[in-house]
Amino acid sequence: MKVLLSSFLLLLSTLTYAQTTHTIQVLAMTYSPDSITVNVGDTVRWQWVEGIHTVWTQNFPQGAPVVFENIDQNNPTITYVAQVPGLHRYLCYVHAGMDGVFNVLGTTGVNDRFNTAPVVNSYPSPFTNTLHVQTQGIDRLTLYNAVGQLVYTSTIDRATMQLNLPQLPAGVYFLNGVREEEVVVTQKVLKR
DSSP states (O other): OHHHHHHHHHHHHHHSOOOOEEEEEEOSSOEESSEEEEETTOEEEEEEOSSOEEEEEESOOTTOOOOEEEEBTTBOEEEEEOOSOEEEEEEOSSSTTOEEEEEEEOTTSOOOTTTSOOEEEEEOSSBSSEEEEEEESOSEEEEEETTSOEEEEEEOOSSEEEEEOTTSOSEEEEEEEEETTEEEEEEEEEEO
């Protein structure tokens, strides 16, 4: 009887779990809010307010659907159902610097480095002196130049970091996310 009751309560809890819609307003030169946290199964909805823009998803976790759509008075709403845990970065292709991010938590609602895919998102590329980096599920960042020399390393102490790299010459670099001494994510970045 206890097993039957437990099974019924578990089934009932999964049936009553409500998905949430999170609305992001698309304004003149910004998304508002520009950073949110959602759960797998939630809907992210971009709502046009003014201007002519795009919503272009970049650096999504592997397996996540990509969005590249215009959003304006003729197409005022874009919706996206979050399916893959991790950091999801998006930007307006028309307006440099207009970007945002949403973090999708796994089905447990717990966001730690063992139940989410490792993610490293960086911008801008090319960068001049400062590279902004958003991470999830990694312990350390390393940066190598095009000939394979280690030029920077840092332990992760927060999800969003600014790497000040004025000493590096212009060129191609490879930003690695390291977890448990193994490179799990690599991203090519350019320095002007």
